[in-house]
Amino acid sequence: MPHRTSILIVDDEDQVRDVLCENLAECGFKVDVAADGQQALSMIDAGTCAPQVVITDIIMPRKEGLEVIMELRRRHPAIRLIAISGGGRTKSADFLQLAKKLGADAVLPKPLDIDQLEKTVRSFLA
Amino acid sequence: MVKEPLGGPRVAERLQVLVIDDDATDRMAIRRHLLSAALNSDVHEADTGAAGIALLRERRFDCVFVDYRLPDMEGTSLLQVFYDIANDQMPAPFVMLTGQGGEEVMAEALRWGAHDYIVKDHITGPSVLIALSKAREIFDLKRARHSAEDKLRQAQKMDAVGQLTSGIAHDFNNLLTVILGNTRMMRRRLAEIPPAQGMAIAPKVDAVESAAQRGADLVRHLMVFSRQQELKSATVDIGAALAHTVTLLERTLGKGINLVLTAEQGMRPVHVDATLLENAVINVSVNARDAMPQGGTLTISARPVVFNDISHVLISIADTGTGMPEHVRERIFEPFFTTKPAGEGTGLGLAMVYGFIRQTGGHIEVDSEAGRGTTFRIYLPQAREPLTNKEVNHAT
Numbered sequence: 001m002p003h004r005t006s007i008l009i010v011d012d013e014d015q016v017r018d019v020l021c022e023n024l025a026e027c028g029f030k031v032d033v034a035a036d037g038q039q040a041l042s043m044i045d046a047g048t049c050a051p052q053v054v055i056t057d058i059i060m061p062r063k064e065g066l067e068v069i070m071e072l073r074r075r076h077p078a079i080r081l082i083a084i085s086g087g088g089r090t091k092s093a094d095f096l097q098l099a100k101k102l103g104a105d106a107v108l109p110k111p112l113d114i115d116q117l118e119k120t121v122r123s124f125l126a
Numbered sequence: 127m128v129k130e131p132l133g134g135p136r137v138a139e140r141l142q143v144l145v146i147d148d149d150a151t152d153r154m155a156i157r158r159h160l161l162s163a164a165l166n167s168d169v170h171e172a173d174t175g176a177a178g179i180a181l182l183r184e185r186r187f188d189c190v191f192v193d194y195r196l197p198d199m200e201g202t203s204l205l206q207v208f209y210d211i212a213n214d215q216m217p218a219p220f221v222m223l224t225g226q227g228g229e230e231v232m233a234e235a236l237r238w239g240a241h242d243y244i245v246k247d248h249i250t251g252p253s254v255l256i257a258l259s260k261a262r263e264i265f266d267l268k269r270a271r272h273s274a275e276d277k278l279r280q281a282q283k284m285d286a287v288g289q290l291t292s293g294i295a296h297d298f299n300n301l302l303t304v305i306l307g308n309t310r311m312m313r314r315r316l317a318e319i320p321p322a323q324g325m326a327i328a329p330k331v332d333a334v335e336s337a338a339q340r341g342a343d344l345v346r347h348l349m350v351f352s353r354q355q356e357l358k359s360a361t362v363d364i365g366a367a368l369a370h371t372v373t374l375l376e377r378t379l380g381k382g383i384n385l386v387l388t389a390e391q392g393m394r395p396v397h398v399d400a401t402l403l404e405n406a407v408i409n410v411s412v413n414a415r416d417a418m419p420q421g422g423t424l425t426i427s428a429r430p431v432v433f434n435d436i437s438h439v440l441i442s443i444a445d446t447g448t449g450m451p452e453h454v455r456e457r458i459f460e461p462f463f464t465t466k467p468a469g470e471g472t473g474l475g476l477a478m479v480y481g482f483i484r485q486t487g488g489h490i491e492v493d494s495e496a497g498r499g500t501t502f503r504i505y506l507p508q509a510r511e512p513l514t515n516k517e518v519n520h521a522t
Contacts, residue, residue, distance in 0.1 A: 013300050019307030026314060059296070086299025087292055087354045094354065111302035111342050114310050 004030040005125055008051035010040040010068060011084075012060040016110075020055065023114045029121065037063025041071060044079075051079060053121055058085040058095045066095070066102055073103040080124040082117070086110035141167035142186065143258075146178030146204065147193040147223060152249060156191055159254040175199035179207055187218045189258050191244075194224045194231045202234050209239035213272050216241070219261035223249075241265050280456065284480070287460060292352035298345045302338050309335040344474075351461050351477040353485035357399040361509050364396055364428050364439050365389035371404045372426065375411050382421030389428040394508040396439050398486050403506075406479040410443045410502045413476070416466075417447030417500060430508065433489065437508040444501040450494040458492055 007029045011017045017033045025031045032049045034040035037060055043049040054072060058065035065083060072079055083099035086109070096107040106120045143160060145153045150173075157169045170187070172178035175196040182190065194201040201222055208217050222235035222243040232243045241261035244253050312331045316324040349355060372387045379385060407426065414424050423446045431440040450458070450465075457463045459480035464473035483490045487507050494500040 013304075015304040016300050016307075019304050019311070022311055023307055026311070086296045086303070087349050087352075094356070097356070110299035111306050111338070111345075114307055 004028065005053065005121070006030045006032070006049070006051045007053045007055060007121065008032045008034060008040060008043070008049055010034045010037060010054065010056040010060070010065070012036055012057065016057070020112070020114070020117075024118070024121075027118045027121075036060045037065060037068040040068055044072070044076060053080045053082065053124060055082045055084060055117070058083060058099060066099060069099055069102045069104050080105045082120060083107045084110055084112060084117075141165055141188045142170065143167050144170045144172065144178065144181055144187045144190045144218075146172045146175065146190065146196065146201075148173045148197050149193065152193065152223065152246060155249045156254055159249070159251045160258075163251060163255055165255075173197075175201075175204045178204060182208065182217065189219045189221065189261055191221045191223055191257075192240075193246075194222055194228065194235065202231070202238050205235060205238035205240055211239075214239070214268055215272055216265065219258075219265035221257045221261045284459065288352045288481075291348045291461060292354060295345050295349045295352065295354070298341065302342050302345065305338045306335065306342075309338065347472070347474045347478055348461060351474070351481035353481050355402075355482070355485070357402065357482075357485060359397050359399050359486070361395045362398050362400045362403070364393060364441065364506070365391065367400055367403060368407065368426060368428055368441070371407045374404070375408065375424075378408065379411065379415045379424065383415055383418060384421075384423040386423060386425045387427070388425070390430065393428065393430050393439055394437065396506045397509040398488075398506055399482075402482050403486075406482055406504070407441070407443065409475045409479050414443060414445035414447060414500065417445055417449070419448075422446035422499075431505070433505045438488070438505040439508055441504040441506070442501055443504075444499065446499045449496045449498050449500055451496050455492055455494045459490070 005028075007024055009017055009020050009024070009031060010033075011020070012035055014035070017035070021031045021033050032043065032051065034043055037056070039062075040054065040056070041063070044051070054068070056065040056068050065085070069081055069083060072081060081104045083096060083104040084107070085095045085099070087095070096109060100107050105124065108117060108120065141160075143156075145156050147153050147156075153171050153173075157171075160167050160169055167188075170181060172181055175198045178190075178192065178196075181187075192201045192204055196204065205216075205220065205222075210216070216239040220240045220242075222232065222240040223246050224231045224235065224243050226245055226247050228245070235243055241264040242257045244257050309331050312327075316328055316331065346355075368387060368389055372385060376385060411424060411426070418424075425444045426441070427444075428439055428441045431438055433440070454465060459476050460473075461477040462473040463477075464471035480490055483504055483506075489505040490502065492500060492502050
């Protein structure tokens with residue numbers, strides 16, 4: 001079996017996680033999921049998951065996406081990062097622009113255009 | 127058109143004074159004292175409450191003297207006709223003329239909105255002038271306080287609506303991701319089965335997807351209102367940008383609308399998303415056109431002003447249309463508020479303009495009077511850096 005690109009999806013909404021997982025798996029990627037930033041970092045640190053690409057939501061319980069981005073940039077600089085967000089829940093802040101500044105390789109707004117997401121992932125591999 | 131400043135005409139115009147009193151001697155005394163003080167004033171007189179009320183309904187006065195006892199009514203009853211008890215507002219400064227020892231009348235007069243009083247036996251030059259200036263000062267203070275409270279309440283309401291909106295937007299964007307992601311999967315499954323079998327399902331998937339896309343557009347508009355759109359700001363020469371917008375408007379607004387642009391030369395530039403600013407000006411202008419079904423003049427102007435102690439460029443967009451009543455003007459920037467027939471307006475246009483201007487660090491306000499027209503004023507903070515040649519850009 002050829003080596004497949006491994007993706008980790010981090011989102012606290014399980015339906016969002018499921019639908020992204022299904023769609024990306026269908027695109028031929030190996031997909032893992034985590035429900036928050038804490039879980040994602042533990043999985044990577046423990047080696048149970050070795051993603052080339054991490055797709056992370058921004059607003060999450062326990063550990064927010066922005067922190068995940070900063071920590072991954074520091075500890076695993078080779079991992080490519082895509083930040084996704086549906087906007088601030090309580091205050092108006094441009095989280096996606098902030099994510100980009102903190103080191104996300106790409107940012108995509110929700111509702112996600114999955115074709116666009118697939119294209120973005122593939123652009124990292126080219 | 128722009129309303130007169132608070133408190134009415136003050137400089138260069140003559141002071142309009144009304145005396146409502148059935149006693150010709152009292153009326154004459156007040157007139158004489160005002161004129162001998164070399165006050166540039168016109169003194170109008172009414173000898174009954176009804177005549178006074180009619181004059182007050184007809185025109186604006188800078189001060190009103192009213193007798194406590196009129197042939198057809200009590201002076202306090204006349205006050206009650208005009209007193210806006212909820213907002214503690216009178217249409218003009220009022221001075222009550224009371225009898226000797228009429229403390230109760232004085233207290234009652236003040237309770238019903240009078241700003242000061244004079245005892246009738248003491249109608250002297252100084253007492254008239256002091257009462258006049260005191261009444262006008264109290265009137266101005268109350269009016270300013272009311273307007274500040276009003277602005278604060280409006281701002282708080284808009285903030286609350288903004289919070290609600292961004293909360294809904296965030297959750298809906300997740301839901302729409304789930305819906306659109308699943309329709310994508312359904313489409314792929316459909317592609318795997320013979321078309322004959324999928325025929326009945328494919329249009330349903332299309333319908334779900336297009337509804338979800340419409341939902342996504344709606345949420346995007348709401349996010350503009352809650353100041354969450356991506357701005358592509360650049361240093362913009364407002365004069366040039368408006369000139370470009372006006373060429374577009376000439377085509378859009380059609381005949382019957384006289385379009386006037388006045389922009390001061392040499393203004394400092396503004397840091398703003400030029401395309402979105404153009405959309406905002408067009409949006410306001412199209413509303414203005416709709417308010418002028420018989421045609422009229424739309425004046426767009428730009429000039430530098432100091433607003434909240436900061437240098438701004440003020441863009442004003444004034445029409446000569448039907449204007450809006452107070453209860454419409456107050457809600458004009460709220461999302462989903464529309465006066466257009468159902469199905470014709472989304473109620474999001476001006477809400478988006480509001481969100482964009484606030485996100486840019488500017489302010490927008492509106493002045494309107496039914497029958498006289500409407501003026502929108504957009505204040506944009508001036509950029510620190512001067513305009514470079516390369517950036518003399520406008521919306522394209």
